[in-house]
Amino acid sequence: MAKKDYHNYIDGRWVPARSGKTFENTDPASGEYLGTYPRSSPEDIEQAVDASVKAYDSWRKTPAPHRANILARAAEALDRKKDEVARSMTREMGKVLKEARGDVQEGIDMLQYSAGEGRRLFGHVTPSELPRKLALAQRVPVGVVAAITPWNFPLAIPTWKLGPALVAGNTVVFKPSQYTPESAYHLAKALEEAGLPPGVMNLVYGPGNEAGTPLIEHPRVDMVSFTGSSAVGQGIGQRCAHLGKRYHLEMGGKNAIIILEDADIDLALSYIIWSAFGTSGQRCTAASRIIVHKAVIWEVTERVVEATRKLRLGHGLEPETDVGPVVNAEQLEKVQRYVKIGIDEGAKVLCGGQRATEGALSKGYFFQPTIFGDVKPKMRIAQEEIFGPATAILEISSVEEAVAVNNDTPYGLVTGIFTRDINKALAALEDLSTGIVYINAGTIGAEVHLPFGGTRGTGNGHREAGLAALEVYTEWKSVYLDYSGTLQKAQKIE
Ligand code: NAD
Numbered sequence: 001m002a003k004k005d006y007h008n009y010i011d012g013r014w015v016p017a018r019s020g021k022t023f024e025n026t027d028p029a030s031g032e033y034l035g036t037y038p039r040s041s042p043e044d045i046e047q048a049v050d051a052s053v054k055a056y057d058s059w060r061k062t063p064a065p066h067r068a069n070i071l072a073r074a075a076e077a078l079d080r081k082k083d084e085v086a087r088s089m090t091r092e093m094g095k096v097l098k099e100a101r102g103d104v105q106e107g108i109d110m111l112q113y114s115a116g117e118g119r120r121l122f123g124h125v126t127p128s129e130l131p132r133k134l135a136l137a138q139r140v141p142v143g144v145v146a147a148i149t150p151w152n153f154p155l156a157i158p159t160w161k162l163g164p165a166l167v168a169g170n171t172v173v174f175k176p177s178q179y180t181p182e183s184a185y186h187l188a189k190a191l192e193e194a195g196l197p198p199g200v201m202n203l204v205y206g207p208g209n210e211a212g213t214p215l216i217e218h219p220r221v222d223m224v225s226f227t228g229s230s231a232v233g234q235g236i237g238q239r240c241a242h243l244g245k246r247y248h249l250e251m252g253g254k255n256a257i258i259i260l261e262d263a264d265i266d267l268a269l270s271y272i273i274w275s276a277f278g279t280s281g282q283r284c285t286a287a288s289r290i291i292v293h294k295a296v297i298w299e300v301t302e303r304v305v306e307a308t309r310k311l312r313l314g315h316g317l318e319p320e321t322d323v324g325p326v327v328n329a330e331q332l333e334k335v336q337r338y339v340k341i342g343i344d345e346g347a348k349v350l351c352g353g354q355r356a357t358e359g360a361l362s363k364g365y366f367f368q369p370t371i372f373g374d375v376k377p378k379m380r381i382a383q384e385e386i387f388g389p390a391t392a393i394l395e396i397s398s399v400e401e402a403v404a405v406n407n408d409t410p411y412g413l414v415t416g417i418f419t420r421d422i423n424k425a426l427a428a429l430e431d432l433s434t435g436i437v438y439i440n441a442g443t444i445g446a447e448v449h450l451p452f453g454g455t456r457g458t459g460n461g462h463r464e465a466g467l468a469a470l471e472v473y474t475e476w477k478s479v480y481l482d483y484s485g486t487l488q489k490a491q492k493i494e
Pocket residue numbers: 148149150151152153157175176177178206207208209211212213216227228229230232233236250251252253283284385387413453454458
């Protein structure tokens with residue numbers, strides 16, 4: 001492919017990195033070159049933050065319904081290019097095309113949903129304890145937001161941040177993953193086409209330690225919203241706490257599907273395959289533990305293994321492909337490492353367990369869909385996030401035990417539970433300590449108008465999406481309007 005140069009988007013202009021340094025984007029399924037992007041350094045970050053600071057005052061004073069109209073137009077622009085954007089996403093990070101279309105659709109949905117907030121952004125009006133006094137609380141923007149995002153949902157996750165941040169009146173510097181720069185380009189292009197004023201959203205490319213660190217540390221960045229690995233997120237949280245910045249972290253998961261003895265096994269099986277191996281197991285919501293009642297564990301294991309062996313690996317653009325590559329060599333090595341860890345701990349590899357290298361697969365980062373059996377809850381493969389096409393089957397003998405095993409990991413993102421007994425389902429719902437619970441469905445399928453996020457090590461207590469996202473991207477301003485014309489003191493002071 002001929003050289004294709006992309007640029008940062010700063011202050012409404014597409015510009016190269018000041019240093020002239022670049023990095024290349026490649027297809028993880030084939031190694032094919034896709035484009036060249038700026039490798040931003042602190043100078044570029046300075047320029048982007050500067051533009052955001054400059055644009056902030058006028059953007060926060062733009063009426064929210066007008067800000068919303070721009071987001072709605074950006075959603076339309078993306079919708080017009082949905083297939084093109086999805087194809088470029090599949091090429092740059094590997095997920096199969098139908099899932100890439102879903103990712104773009106989620107971005108469209110989030111922009112539309114955020115646009116709706118432009119005519120709400122509700123605060124509250126409440127009685128005052130004093131006469132002739134109006135008391136109300138309104139939402140105001142935080143300021144300049146740094147949005148740092150991963151590669152696994154390269155369109156949807158940025159919109160989870162940009163949608164609510166922008167409609168609430170913040171300006172943004174967006175640093176996407178270096179593994180999915182083209183998806184970020186399409187999002188920025190849609191916002192530009194929609195008429196977003198210069199400087200309101202600035203896009204800077206580059207690796208985390210080069211472009212991300214100076215962005216987080218920049219004194220005029222008011223808030224950091226990060227989605228990615230726990231190791232990086234915790235470091236960012238510590239840094240932000242030290243610098244006195246507001247921060248929002250969405251990190252890893254170790255999600256489980258629970259199958260009780262009375263479950264609809266056919267239904268559960270189709271959800272296991274979708275939840276464990278969709279996006280090659282690289283969803284933060286991927287089911288990496290299958291917790292099964294002993295009465296049905298043989299049937300479930302046999303049938304899951306049989307279905308997994310039938311999955312076809314290949315390029316995500318090929319219609320017959322079920323599972324694409326993992327995103328890069330590092331991710332491939334990580335899955336390989338965990339297979340060894342699992343075997344050393346005493347687990348059995350029931351299928352997969354190796355890199356896939358037949359024919360054209362040898363050119364990409366393909367790993368055979370893998371299932372571990374004989375897994376105990378405290379094994380590392382049952383506790384740590386692998387983030388690849390690998391899942392572990394664990395045996396339990398009661399719903400209470402299933403809930404205890406589910407809850408006993410450092411993460412708390414999603415659980416799916418399968419049972420035909422409504423009492424058991426609702427009792428489990430009460431005790432499952434994850435941020436998202438599905439009953440008779442797998443672990444993936446979140447909708448943009450509900451809060452998204454997890455407990456324990458998955459996050460720091462905030463949520464993306466839904467109304468909950470507004471808590472992240474707004475401050476509260478309490479207003480007391482005294483129309484008594486007299487000196488009035490609160491708290492019964494005479
Ligand atoms: P990552 O932590 O390696 O990178 C995430 C982003 O942070 C990237 O843009 C990266 O360039 C940047 N970054 C890396 N080091 C940085 C640093 N020192 N300073 C500033 N920025 C830095 O994660 P990843 O591999 O891109 O994504 C996979 C991870 O994301 C998984 O752990 C997954 O569970 C998690 N994830 C979580 C959610 C959620 O909502 N909880 C959603 C999707 C993905």
